[in-house]
């Protein structure tokens with residue numbers, strides 16, 4: 001390409017460059033929102049490029065790129081509408097903002113949907129050492145005692161998971177866990193949570209990362 005030709009057409013090449021970089025970035029995105037938005041930007045630029053680069057507009061390319069813009073714009077609108085219609089309680093909003101920020105709003109909604117909120121009273125037993133654990137618990141507000149071989153090892157307060165070991169390793173509980181004051185807990189029955197995570201690999205990764213962080217915090221306490 002001669003310098004003269006390049007200088008004559010530089011706005012077109014710039015548009016092509018933006019389209020190409022946007023498409024590349026879209027392929028590298030984990031977030032469906034950004035993937036769709038970048039695809040819209042990329043395909044819109046390609047439409048302009050194909051409309052202006054030749055002596056005649058390239059109608060076949062313009063049509064296929066326009067369809068990509070249309071499909072992604074519709075899907076993005078649906079995504080926005082779905083996110084907007086999700087309603088969380090005050091407790092759930094706080095949890096989402098502080099602890100479950102790795103999840104998208106819709107993923108968190110699905111997580112909350114299979115979960116149950118309950119206020120446990122002092123003396124309630126969450127897990128029994130050597131017994132199967134029915135659920136994965138998250139302490140929202142309160143305190144529980146961890147008891148191993150009838151000996152209290154420590155107490156855990158807000159922000160800790162309980163039952164994450166048996167959930168991850170599919171084993172019996174390694175401790176009795178007993179609530180020692182009225183404690184607000186969000187819990188997920190193990191089987192239902194496993195099913196949900198099987199259908200949503202991104203959620204599985206996010207929860208595993210949270211459990212890893214939780215275990216690291218617990219190791220520091222020991």
Ligand SMILES: Nc1ncnc2c1ncn2[C@@H]1O[C@@H]2COP(=O)(O)O[C@H]2[C@H]1O
Nearest residue numbers: 127161162163164165166173174175218
């Ligand atoms: N040493 C410990 N420190 C913190 N938490 C513990 C400790 N031992 C047991 N737990 C918690 O008690 C739970 C008992 O059930 P899990 O073994 O599934 O998961 C265990 C942890 O959540």
